[in-house]
Amino acid sequence: MKFSIFGLYHQQEIFETNTKYSVNMQDVNDFEFIPIDNSAGQYKSIASAYNNRGFEAKGDYLIFMHQDVQLYTHNWLMILSKIVDKYKFGIAGCAGMSGRGDKLGFIKDRQSLWGKPFALPHSAQTLDEALLIIPKKQFIELGGFAESLGWHSY
Numbered sequence: 433m434k435f436s437i438f439g440l441y442h443q444q445e446i447f448e449t450n451t452k453y454s455v456n457m458q459d460v461n462d463f464e465f466i467p468i469d470n471s472a473g474q475y476k477s478i479a480s481a482y483n484n485r486g487f488e489a490k491g492d493y494l495i496f497m498h499q500d501v502q503l504y505t506h507n508w509l510m511i512l513s514k515i516v517d518k519y520k521f522g523i524a525g526c527a528g529m530s531g532r533g534d535k536l537g538f539i540k541d542r543q544s545l546w547g548k549p550f551a552l553p554h555s556a557q558t559l560d561e562a563l564l565i566i567p568k569k570q571f572i573e574l575g576g577f578a579e580s581l582g583w584h585s586y
Contacts, residue, residue: 436491441499479577
């Protein structure tokens with residue numbers, strides 16, 4: 433299996449109309465979808481929620497998404513599949529910053545667009561954790577995400 437997609441949410445309606453809907457609309461079916469319900473607030477950080485479920489995933493690549501993230505095209509996973517087959521990386525995302533402070537990637541945050549679309553991956557110093565992609569092998573070698581960095585792992 434190529435991808436395990438985790439959708440962390442605390443508001444079910446937002447999750448269902450964004451993340452869940454856009455994942456279910458994908459053209460490929462070579463993935464597992466793992467919703468993580470945090471409506472009761474049982475997780476103390478995003479890292480603890482992802483670590484709780486990440487090690488049992490079956491995919492070669494783990495995709496971690498917030499409840500309000502949408503995959504804007506029906507072939508997003510197909511495009512991602514080609515990218516991960518071509519490029520080696522430790523962790524990737526849809527938006528980040530270079531060491532010089534340049535915006536990298538493209539993301540719509542609430543009503544504003546951040547960055548600009550791009551065709552090829554770029555090296556980044558930091559990534560926005562609204563959507564992260566990490567090879568499962570790397571996730572295991574790191575022991576998951578650091579749980580001591582606060583809710584958003586900043």
